[in-house]
Amino acid sequence: MGSAGRSTGATHVPVLAGRIVELLTPALAAPGSTYVDGTLGLGGHAALVLDACPNAQLVGIDRDPAALAIAGERLARFGDRVRLFHAIYHELPEVLAEAGLRSVQAICLDLGLSSLQIDERERGFAYAVDAPLDMRMDPGAGLTAATIVNSWSAAEIARVLRTYGEERNARRIADRIVAARAQEPFTTSARLVQVIADALPAAVRNTGGHPAKRTFQALRIVVNEELESLSGVLPAALDALASGGRLAVLAYHSGEDRLVKQAFAAASTDHVPVGVPAVPDAYRAQFSLLTRGAERPDAAEVAANPRSASARLRVISRNQSSPPPDLPAQPREDRP
Numbered sequence: 001m002g003s004a005g006r007s008t009g010a011t012h013v014p015v016l017a018g019r020i021v022e023l024l025t026p027a028l029a030a031p032g033s034t035y036v037d038g039t040l041g042l043g044g045h046a047a048l049v050l051d052a053c054p055n056a057q058l059v060g061i062d063r064d065p066a067a068l069a070i071a072g073e074r075l076a077r078f079g080d081r082v083r084l085f086h087a088i089y090h091e092l093p094e095v096l097a098e099a100g101l102r103s104v105q106a107i108c109l110d111l112g113l114s115s116l117q118i119d120e121r122e123r124g125f126a127y128a129v130d131a132p133l134d135m136r137m138d139p140g141a142g143l144t145a146a147t148i149v150n151s152w153s154a155a156e157i158a159r160v161l162r163t164y165g166e167e168r169n170a171r172r173i174a175d176r177i178v179a180a181r182a183q184e185p186f187t188t189s190a191r192l193v194q195v196i197a198d199a200l201p202a203a204v205r206n207t208g209g210h211p212a213k214r215t216f217q218a219l220r221i222v223v224n225e226e227l228e229s230l231s232g233v234l235p236a237a238l239d240a241l242a243s244g245g246r247l248a249v250l251a252y253h254s255g256e257d258r259l260v261k262q263a264f265a266a267a268s269t270d271h272v273p274v275g276v277p278a279v280p281d282a283y284r285a286q287f288s289l290l291t292r293g294a295e296r297p298d299a300a301e302v303a304a305n306p307r308s309a310s311a312r313l314r315v316i317s318r319n320q321s322s323p324p325p326d327l328p329a330q331p332r333e334d335r336p
Helices: 017-028 044-052 065-074 076-081 089-098 115-119 145-151 154-165 170-183 189-199 213-223 226-240 254-267 299-304
Strands: 033-037 056-062 082-086 104-110 241-251 287-289 312-318
Touching: 017 033, 017 044, 017 104, 017 241, 017 312, 033 044, 044 056, 044 076, 044 104, 056 065, 056 076, 056 089, 056 104, 065 076, 065 082, 076 082, 089 104, 089 226, 104 226, 145 154, 145 170, 145 213, 154 170, 154 213, 170 189, 189 213, 213 226, 226 241, 226 254, 241 254, 254 287, 254 312
Parallel strands: 033 056, 033 104, 056 082, 104 241
Antiparallel strands: 241 312, 287 312
8 A cells, every 4th residue: 555656646555465465475485486467557466575575576567658667666676576568468478488487486467447547537547537538558559438439339339338337228328429429529538427327217327336337347448458358368377377376366347257267267177088987187177276266355445445345356376286388488579
């Protein structure tokens, strides 16, 4: 917990920080061990892990160059134990190749938005303030929320809201958006919020939190291709773990958590051919779950940090008898 270290207005409170440190620390005791923070953000979890594990080095990854700059300042006290990369976390194999690493001892993925992205109004993530309709985690990326609401069809917008926001009134909202943009294109969030609120039945509008929450969540997930990136990084992260290595994932959306649950279940299940009475070593699960289901923040943490309320933590470990496969040796291509 604490200030971001620059006058951004962002305050970073790492979610389930103590539990993550507790679960990852055993894998990072040996000299030369590597901790990968695939969603570095403002560096809160990374600083705590490096403090708790003096033998560990950090490979920090984030798609947001502003977050990388702030995290770099925050983590400067760790000196050459820290290496930072501007990348999306599904590029993990390429980043590790560039870092000269074939396997690592621990990985953390804290999904969703960083405090910086939420608190800097010009980024357009927050529905409670008027801001440009941007929502890009990497400002250099192409698609923005404004592009979606101003050019996609009502059917496409409704599908996005239903799939990624679990919005029951998706078609009503999409139709209102299309009608409103015919009068004037959307440029900032306040008008979109008002159109969303007007589209909802009064009983829905006045219950269940902010009326635009689910729509903004859906737009952000699509703009940043978050579920596609998560689907790519999960097998890559599991492959990258050394024997005894651990992967922790914090999800904040049911779609994210479903992908993590499915990937972890498959990795921790024996694959026994039909009719085989005993499990041959080649078919034994290579991983074991370290959490029973998804762990949630307790009431005290949610009270202190309301943004943690929807967090779900799952952690998995590569079994000691299961060495990782070789990772690709080629470095990633330069990102624009």
